[in-house]
Amino acid sequence: MPPKNAATNAATNAASRKGPHFKPPRPVKAPAQTSASAKRAQAGAAQKPAASATRPSFQKATEIISSDEELEEDLLEDDDDDPMADAPSPARDARPPPAETLPNPIPAPLLARLIYENFEDPNTQIQKGAMNLVGKYMEIFVREAFARAKQEREMNVRAGGISDGFLQVEDLEKLAPQLVLDF
């Protein structure tokens, strides 16, 4: 039973995480995209009337279907999980999973490009495994920077400083020397 519960909890967390991120843009995006495709159709109509007339209609259809499917999936997940999971547990567990499932702060292609751009010898190459490891290294670096900035802010508040809950450049300035020494 415990593994099942854990699995359902993870599922609810994934669902609850998905919800707030994906639901708000949908109503806004769907009409915007259709209007954009309609504009494209108008622009394209001047060049190729027959082809452009068929394309937008296909795009609209696929967009609507896909968004409906996603909505249905979300709804189904919620329906399955609601009777199984306790109300407070997802709320409590909601914080750790995002930290694990969050994507790398620096996308792999961007990091690869940055690394290659900064080689002095353009013939230098790097193994794929090594590149992945560098990705992990930079991910830890960014996470650590954020964690230390957060801590710095909390210490500032405790010291009696006025806090509006904003991370400031000064926080980063204080932590940067030690951070760079540690990496």
Place this chain on the structure above:
Amino acid sequence: MASNDAADKEERLKSALWYSIGQYIDEECLTSDLNATPQFIGALTELVYTQIANTARDLEVFSKHGGRKVINTDDVMLLTRRNDALETMLKQELDRMKAAEGRGEGQAVAGAPAKKRGRPAGKGKAKA
């Protein structure tokens, strides 16, 4: 003109990095009841960019020192020589990656002979 292009390219890369880091920080801020000023994200971008540049140059020199032209994982592990906790974390990641790689290779090897066996049989039937 060439230096102008290089500076332009650097600016574009920094913009891309700014965007990625901004997204990440915003995401993290949502979960921790905080906010970050745009200046903070900009400064962090500058810090991360410099760190990446330093890392790239370090890795290049490490592999050259080892008499190699291709940077491998040992060079990356050498980056962590002054931080034991970081070394442990990257070692775990490396082991995890190696384990995943080994599993992938095992499947590929297992799948290859099956295909080879299948093809001659198909040819034989076609000829007959």
